[in-house]
Amino acid sequence: MIDHQAHSAASLNDCSASDLPWQHSLWKSLKQRLQDDRLPHALLIHGAPGVGKRALAQRLVQTLLCLEPKDGEACGVCRACRLSHSGGAHPDWVQVAPEPEKTVILVDQIRDLCAHLSLSAAFGGRRVGVIESADGMNVNAANALLKTLEEPGADVHIVLIADRPGRLPATIRSRCQPQFCPVPGHAEAILWLQQQHGGEAKLLSQAVNLAGGGPLLALEWLQQEVVAEARQVAKDLVGLYREPQQDPMPIWTRWKEIPAPRLWRWVLLNLHHWCRALQAPGGGQLSPQQLHRLLNLSQQAQQSLRLAASPVRDDLQIWQWLLQWSQQGPQQD
Ligand SMILES: [Zn+2]
Structure with missing residues (x-):
């Protein structure tokens, strides 16, 4: 299945990347690369589950699509931002992910994504494809992506998100620039959970440990x-x-x-x-x-x-x- 940005809004955690303090310096560096036009066409965002990779990708895509960025950030009010921030469908943002309860991304999903990225941009600017859980691509899906990764076309950006980038074929990895998402320190994670969820420190600490350090995963588990x-x-x-x-x-x-x-x-x-x-x-x-x-x-x-x-x-x-x-x-x- 392929979705315009509506899919991302439903599947991404509600937390915005700007609320994730452990990503501040990472975002600063990404923003600088974007402003200097040094951002690669294919970025592989990887890191442990629950550290905010999807939130980071979302912030990046919103910035890439914004028609009038302010200080390198999405303005939040232009026509493109209204579509990409509200959960509506921005026509130049396509996103694929495994079907619910599944872990595999199928070749047809990738073919659809590539076909969409080959069309001209509805807003006349950039087109962005996001592949969530990209390490779930089967061999055929990965092969179908290769050509677009090699020749993405002007103003096309592809963002892959993976917990386990080592599972991706070397041919895919070598064509993407890796971007590691760090796990925050234990105390920082607990402080953030206290602000988001509240509760006794012992419970929050246990949730962080169970989640392997990923605060967003810990939050999800606390809520459930x-x-x-x-x-x-x-x-x-x-x-x-x-x-x-x-x-x-x-x-x-x-x-x-x-x-x-x-x-x-x-x-x-x-x-x-x-x-x-x-x-x-x-x-x-x-x-x-x-x-x-x-x-x-x-x-x-x-x-x-x-x-x-x-x-x-x-x-x-x-x-x-x-x-x-x-x-x-x-x-x-
Ligand atoms: Zn904007």
């Missing part, structure tokens, strides 16, 4: 009460470890309602903390066999995380993993 879900998984793991004779069915019933990538993330985070705690001085209370099994279970969880996007039955994976975890208890040796 995902932190409570992660706490429950931790509680379930400890409970089943201490009382392996208990029926794992209620845990399984809870876990299979959690989106698989998130569930395995919580499991792995907990196992990681356990391993670290056990390796700390005075922490080793497990036999070598138990430690070995712990590492083995961690590998299985990683495997399940990799399979989470495939059609493999998640509930079966969860059940088998839980049964093995229940055999991990101390009395098993």
